[in-house]
Amino acid sequence: MGRYVVRRLLQMVPVFIGTTFLIFVMVYAVGDPVNAMFGDRAPDPATAAQLRAEFNLDKPLWQQYGLYMGKIFSGDFGNAFNGQPVTELMATAFPLTIRLTLVAVVIEIIVGLVLGVLTGLRRGRPVDSGVLMLTLVVISVPTFVTGTVFQYLLGVRWGLIAPAVSPAAPLGQLLLPGLVLALVSLAYVTRLTRTSIAENSRADYVRTAVAKGLPRRRVTVRHLLRNSLIPVVTFLGTDVGTLMAGALVTERIFNIHGVGFQLWQGIVRQNSPTVVGFVTVLVIVFLLANLLVDLLYAVLDPRIRYV
Amino acid sequence: MTGTPAIEGPDEAETLAGVESEAERARGKGPSSPGREPPERARSMWSDAWHDLRRNPVFLIAGLLIAFLVLISVWPGLIASRDPLSCRLGRSLDASSAGHWFGFDTQGCDVYTRVVYGARTSVTVGVCATLGVAVLGSVLGGLAGFFGGVWDAVLSRLTDIFFGIPMILGGLVFLSMTGSRSVWTVVAFIVLLGWPQVARIARGSVITAKQNDYVLAARALGAGNARMMTRHILPNAIAPVIVTATIALGTYIALEATLSFLGVGLQPPTVSWGADISAASQGMQFRNAPHILLYPAAALSLTVLAFIMLGDAVRDALDPKLR
Numbered sequence: 001m002g003r004y005v006v007r008r009l010l011q012m013v014p015v016f017i018g019t020t021f022l023i024f025v026m027v028y029a030v031g032d033p034v035n036a037m038f039g040d041r042a043p044d045p046a047t048a049a050q051l052r053a054e055f056n057l058d059k060p061l062w063q064q065y066g067l068y069m070g071k072i073f074s075g076d077f078g079n080a081f082n083g084q085p086v087t088e089l090m091a092t093a094f095p096l097t098i099r100l101t102l103v104a105v106v107i108e109i110i111v112g113l114v115l116g117v118l119t120g121l122r123r124g125r126p127v128d129s130g131v132l133m134l135t136l137v138v139i140s141v142p143t144f145v146t147g148t149v150f151q152y153l154l155g156v157r158w159g160l161i162a163p164a165v166s167p168a169a170p171l172g173q174l175l176l177p178g179l180v181l182a183l184v185s186l187a188y189v190t191r192l193t194r195t196s197i198a199e200n201s202r203a204d205y206v207r208t209a210v211a212k213g214l215p216r217r218r219v220t221v222r223h224l225l226r227n228s229l230i231p232v233v234t235f236l237g238t239d240v241g242t243l244m245a246g247a248l249v250t251e252r253i254f255n256i257h258g259v260g261f262q263l264w265q266g267i268v269r270q271n272s273p274t275v276v277g278f279v280t281v282l283v284i285v286f287l288l289a290n291l292l293v294d295l296l297y298a299v300l301d302p303r304i305r306y307v
Numbered sequence: 308m309t310g311t312p313a314i315e316g317p318d319e320a321e322t323l324a325g326v327e328s329e330a331e332r333a334r335g336k337g338p339s340s341p342g343r344e345p346p347e348r349a350r351s352m353w354s355d356a357w358h359d360l361r362r363n364p365v366f367l368i369a370g371l372l373i374a375f376l377v378l379i380s381v382w383p384g385l386i387a388s389r390d391p392l393s394c395r396l397g398r399s400l401d402a403s404s405a406g407h408w409f410g411f412d413t414q415g416c417d418v419y420t421r422v423v424y425g426a427r428t429s430v431t432v433g434v435c436a437t438l439g440v441a442v443l444g445s446v447l448g449g450l451a452g453f454f455g456g457v458w459d460a461v462l463s464r465l466t467d468i469f470f471g472i473p474m475i476l477g478g479l480v481f482l483s484m485t486g487s488r489s490v491w492t493v494v495a496f497i498v499l500l501g502w503p504q505v506a507r508i509a510r511g512s513v514i515t516a517k518q519n520d521y522v523l524a525a526r527a528l529g530a531g532n533a534r535m536m537t538r539h540i541l542p543n544a545i546a547p548v549i550v551t552a553t554i555a556l557g558t559y560i561a562l563e564a565t566l567s568f569l570g571v572g573l574q575p576p577t578v579s580w581g582a583d584i585s586a587a588s589q590g591m592q593f594r595n596a597p598h599i600l601l602y603p604a605a606a607l608s609l610t611v612l613a614f615i616m617l618g619d620a621v622r623d624a625l626d627p628k629l630r
Contacts, residue, residue, distance in 0.1 A: 018468035026481050136619065140612035142561040144568045144581075145604045148588045152601075156594050245475035249565060253588065267483045267571075279480060283471050 008294060012287050019283050020276075024065050027272050072280060078273030086277040089262050094281075097258035100250065101243050103171070103178030105236070108186045113232070116193020117225060123198045132194070135187035143246045147180045147253040164255040177254045181246045185239050192235055196228035203227075230300050237293025241286050352546065356624040366620035372613035380427040387423040391416065391578050403598060410598040412586065418599060422606045425580040428573065429610055431490055432497070433560040439498035440559075441552040444505025449544070451506070452513030453536060462510070466503035474500055474562055475569070482571040493572055497559055508551050512544040519543070546625045554618030557611045564607050580607040 059067070071078070077086035119128040154176060155163030165173045200206065201224060209219045248260035255261075259278060266274030360366045379386060394416035403410040409418035451462035477500050485492055516522060522539050530539070564581030566572030573579040580603040587593045593600035 014464060015467045015471055018464070019471035022468065023472070023477075023480055026484060136615060137608075137612060140557065140561075140615050141608040142565050142611065144565050145584065145608055148584060148593070148600060149604055151588075152593050152597060157597070241473040245473040248475060248479065249569065252569065263479065264569075267479060275480060279476060282473075282476060286471060286473070 005291075005295065008291050012291065016283065016287060020069070020280050021065055023279050023283075024068065024276055025061060027276055028061065028064065068276070072277070077277040086273050089274065090278070090281065093257065093259045093262045093278075096256055097244075097247050097251070097260070099171070100174055100178055100181065100247055100256060100258060101240075103174050104182035104185070104243055104246075107179055108182040108189055108239075109236070111182075112186045112189025113193055113225070115190040116232075117197055117220065119190070120194040120197025120228075121201060121220070123194075128194070131190065135190050138183050138187040141183075143180060143184060144249045144253065146183055147177075147250055150176060150180055151253060167257060174256075177250045177256065180253075181243060181250045184246070185235075185242060188235060188239070189232055192231050193228060196231050197224060200224055200228050226300075230297065233296050233300060234293050237289050237296070240289035244282055244286065352625070356621075359624040360620060363620050363623070365616050366624075369613045369616035369620060372609070373617060376426050376430055376610060376613065379423055380430040383423050383427060387420045389417050389420040391420045391424040392576055393417075409602045410596070412583065412596075412599045414586075418583075418602050421578050421583060422580070422602050424578040425583065425603060425606060426610065428490060428577055428579050429560045429563065429607070432493055432563040433556045433614065435490075435494045436497035436501065436559045436563075437552050437556040439494065440501040440505050440555065441548060443498060444502040445509040445545070445548045447502065448506030448509030449513045449536070449540075452510035453517065453532075453540065459510070462506065466507055469500060469503040472500065475565060478562070478566045478571055479569065482566060488572065488574055490573065490577060493563055493566065497562065501555065501559070504555070505548055505551055508547050509544065512547045513540055516540045516544040550618065550622045550625055553621045554615060557614030557618060560614065561607075561611045580604075 075087065077090070079085055115131055119131045122128050151163050154160045161176055162173060165177060205227075206219060206224055209223045210216075214223075244259075247258065248263065250256070251258045251260035252264065259282070263275065263278045265271075266278065394412075394414045409422060412418050412421070447462060451459040474497075478496060481499075482488060482492070482496055517540060522535065525535055525539050563572055564579065564584070567579045567581030568585040570585065573582055575582070583603040584600060584607070587596075587600040587603070
């Protein structure tokens with residue numbers, strides 16, 4: 001297991017370098033950060049040259065990338081457009097986004113698993129077909145559409161909730177944004193659990209468990225569900241990427257000042273350190289989530305052994 | 308990782324097809340339930356699939372909807388006689404009336420006409436991006452799977468790299484750096500970030516097909532690489548690619564709308580449902596005029612639903628394991 005973890009971590013290195021380099025090239029090769037600093041006015045050539053030298057912009061791209069990554073690993077992400085260190089922005093933005101994502105994940109797991117087990121055990125019945133059709137509809141409606149429509153219906157039309165989240169973002173106000181963020185993934189979790197449960201419910205070990213007189217409930221939860229969780233866990237790991245992307249949209253709609261908001265500010269003001277910094281951290285989160293899933297595999301299914 | 312024969316790695320579970328294949332893999336290759344035997348009369352997989360599809364109500368509904376969408380994308384004038392770009396601020400946010408069923412938006416444009424013309428944008432982006440992704444992905448993935456070796460190692464690492472960037476995140480970064488964006492910019496972006504998904508599937512199914520006895524027999528009989536690929540491997544490896552691509556079509560339409568909503572997608576004068584929804588939600592203008600939000604939202608959702616239903620039906624028909 002230890003060796004496997006080390007090998008996986010080593011494999012992550014080239015992927016990490018490739019991904020961050022790709023983003024670095026896009027941001028620095030296409031945009032011009034120095035011109036952006038001056039807005040519409042043309043910068044004074046001498047000042048521009050000085051700035052370029054200061055930010056290493058006069059060096060070749062790969063060298064810029066190397067210097068930038070060196071700084072990042074010493075904890076220096078550069079400054080945002082208003083002179084604030086990017087790390088400070090991260091310290092305020094990430095807790096908000098993580099809280100939102102956690103709300104979404106909890107909703108997704110609870111509702112998705114319950115629906116999945118219910119339909120998986122009743123395959124082919126009206127409940128099953130109904131829920132299956134419903135998941136298809138839910139998957140089809142893009143997150144930003146559910147977000148704005150819910151905001152209109154619940155926030156404006158019926159006045160049940162505040163249409164926008166306050167800066168402190170208490171948990172209660174994050175319930176609706178969390179649900180919106182969770183919906184598409186929730187549908188996938190339901191479908192996956194359903195397929196997996198329906199398949200496993202005919203397995204020998206389930207028949208044995210029933211035959212030896214265990215209560216139905218215990219068979220379902222301890223035997224059937226536990227064995228059916230493996231594909232769901234995999235999905236949840238890869239879903240981190242979807243949730244991160246969805247959080248950008250959800251934060252925009254409900255005015256939550258999290259990662260999406262800061263990233264957006266960085267893009268609008270063409271502040272490359274903010275953009276590259278946030279995206280780099282998001283990529284690391286995504287890669288680690290995938291690694292975690294692979295390790296969880298082994299815990300959940302003892303037949304899988306890593307050497 | 309390089310040594311494993313089948314495509315592994317959890318991140319492929321991004322589409323419906325991916326999710327389902329994930330479940331199948333988890334079921335293991337153990338004693339598979341044989342299911343119903345295929346009929347004696349030899350029918351090709353394609354005519355078999357078509358036979359199933361024609362009887363699937365989901366496919367029929369989706370097919371009708373898509374036929375209608377394609378029709379109005381080609382000839383929007385059939386059901387909308389006005390110009391989507393002729394707007395008068397004097398009619399801003401007016402409610403629906405005779406001749407203007409869906410009312411007017413903030414700029415005083417006819418919402419009905421814009422909803423109709425928006426179909427063209429969505430269908431164009433969806434179809435072109437899917438074609439690009441499918442061709443590029445299956446060629447690169449197929450070649451990597453067929454030749455293996457260095458090609459394969461390079462391609463696998465490359466797909467890993469692209470998988471590290473979620474589409475919307477990549478869109479925010481890449482597209483915001485381009486000055487003016489047309490339909491083709493968005494299509495190019497989707498192809499650039501989307502091909503690895505198909506490449507992985509294609510690589511896996513080519514590797515599976517390559518190990519079949521009839522392929523080895525063809526090789527033994529002296530068939531060249533080109534003949535092996537086109538005559539023996541391609542027909543047997545293309546089904547998963549088609550399934551993935553069909554489902555991806557719907558998600559690409561949703562992606563374009565999401566990018567336009569975020570302000571990094573299509574720009575005026577291109578009519579886009581996503582951009583219209585974005586305009587409607589700016590400063591919550593839909594507060595007093597919900598029609599400017601609800602009609603484009605409904606059109607977009609219905610379109611994505613139609614394509615995802617189609618993909619679902621095609622998967623059921625082409626995947627014999629689910630029968």
